[in-house]
Amino acid sequence: MNVEQAMDKLKSEGYKYTDKRFDMLTLFSDEGRYLAAKDVLESLQVKYDGMSFDTIYRNLSVFTDLGILEATELDGEKRFRFSCDTNDHHHHLICLECGKTKHIHHCPMEAAVSEQGFQVTGHKFEVYGYCEQCQ
Known part of the structure; x- marks a missing residue:
């Protein structure tokens, strides 16, 4: 999945386009690895001063529920990455x-x-x- 596909999925499910959502998804696309909520906050705080963990967690939850992101737990912390492009079992x-x-x-x-x-x-x-x- 890429950022455009993810934004289309959000729109088709009734979610509004926001710059924060776009930037969060772009971060996951650019990084290509699992990220924690604190990684997202640190990266986006420069552009969005005052951005809260609530905003990040709420969006991460939406992205995961829609299958845009997948989650795992590393060292007791939930981390996220773009869902795989392949539908093959792996x-x-x-x-x-x-x-x-x-x-x-x-x-x-x-x-x-x-x-x-x-x-x-x-x-x-x-x-x-x-x-x-x-x-």
């Missing part, structure tokens, strides 16, 4: 230092769960560590 390697991700296209759950006779309706598999640049 998982992520997530760098704990820079927050960048890589796709894992093999699903380790398929073999493990099929042997247990359990019907899975959804799951999330994330591997945390350090990318080559951050090691």
Whole structure:
């Protein structure tokens, strides 16, 4: 997903275009990694003096509910990034230092769960560590 697609999704769901929303989404697009609400605040406070965590959390919640952003938890803090462009089933390697991700296209759950006779309706598999640049 890109910023234009995200803004179109917001509009189609009845949300108004605002410069703050556009700038938040542009930040996620430019960064290409998981960001915490405090990262968003620090980046946008220069332009929007007095911007509050409430505004950020409210928009992050809307973006996540609409599938524009996906969320994970790192070190006890919720972080967000643009949802993946691919509809293929995949998982992520997530760098704990820079927050960048890589796709894992093999699903380790398929073999493990099929042997247990359990019907899975959804799951999330994330591997945390350090990318080559951050090691």
